[in-house]
Amino acid sequence: MNNPQKIWAALSHNSVDTVAYLPCNKLNNVMKYKPDEFDVWDITKESAGLGLCFGRSLADKRTAMMIQNTGLGNLVTDLYTMQKLYQTALPIFVSWRGHYKEPIEAQIIFGDKVEDLLTAIDVEYKILATADDLVGLNEDVATCFSENKVKVYLLSPELWEENLPDYHQFGEPKINAIQVEAPAYDGSPSVNRIGAIEQIMEVVDDNDIVLSQIGFPSKEVYNTKDRDNNFYMLGALGSATEVGIGLAKSIEGKHVYVIDGDGSFFFNPNQLFDLVAYNPSNLTIICLDNGSWGSTGNQPTLSSQGYNLSAVVRSMGIESSVMTDDVDEMAQAMKDKTRFLHYMINAGNDKVGGEIPMKAIEIKDRFMKSIR
Incomplete structure (x- = not known):
């Protein structure tokens, strides 16, 4: 079992069947090995994914998120006023850009501060950089759910040295023709x-x-x-x-x-x-x-x-x-x-x-x- 398969196995072991996903090319190595039984919800931004995951948790369903680390800055308020406020579990697997062999300067400036950010907002995290770090991941994710907490798993590119192509076919614009008729409104509502x-x-x-x-x-x-x-x-x-x-x-x-x-x-x-x-x-x-x-x-x-x-x-x-x-x-x-x-x-x-x-x-x- 390779490193990406170990991550999916840990989620499956803990009855996670759906992943909210925002693409990052460093996550291609994970998504390539997605088991058929998992449902992937493609999200439009990180905080939107938190809302979808929170709704599933209210129905007693288990979900994980997979995003890029720069997206952590886009979800702090929502994370605090949903998952942390209502004490709802969510494991978030994050591709750690700007950390290891990163060629893009704009990624490095944020990547160097990710641990400080997570510490400041009191979100527990675990660094996954080698195969040894994946030992005990089943139990670690189980604790995340049993303690109803959010936990971030920082996925270092060291886990997979090669850069793989997209795990699904490329997108292409296919836009429906839509004719819109919508009334104006200039009335007098009767209630507040x-x-x-x-x-x-x-x-x-x-x-x-x-x-x-x-x-x-x-x-x-x-x-x-x-x-x-x-x-x-x-x-x-x-x-x-x-x-x-x-x-x-x-x-x-x-x-x-x-x-x-x-x-x-x-x-x-x-x-x-x-x-x-x-x-x-x-x-x-x-x-x-x-x-x-x-x-x-x-x-x-x-x-x-x-x-x-x-x-x-x-x-x-x-x-x-x-x-x-x-x-x-x-x-x-x-x-x-x-x-x-x-x-x-x-x-x-x-x-x-x-x-x-x-x-x-x-x-x-x-x-x-x-x-x-």
């Missing part, structure tokens, strides 16, 4: 966010899952109708839909409604690309669009300047979408399991309800027990 949430929660079935964006959306869902099947995001702006995708793809027999907002999608439009790419049939994204950054003081978002999220979604190929400010149309779209529901609302936050009294780990444990 908490009013819309009250309407939404009346339609949700007892068996359905509701996952809500950070800040006021989660707080207002809690104060409107707290349920064991609700999952409240407490951090990681722009990740709720990613988490919903990972969760929906990993469960059966339940429909997942994600209560999100316009600011979230302008902040992280990668969520929309992943919604198209993975397209789980048991997922509805409800974008409550008030043209405002609701949790930071209702400052205008790009929706207030005419940017049309429904048009963006349709241009990406999501045909199942509805834009409305009518409660009956909104309710019918939910019953129809519409993929993207663009509900227009007034700006303004609930001033009555209190903060969510549960800790993150309590929210996670209650939720997982409920859907299990």
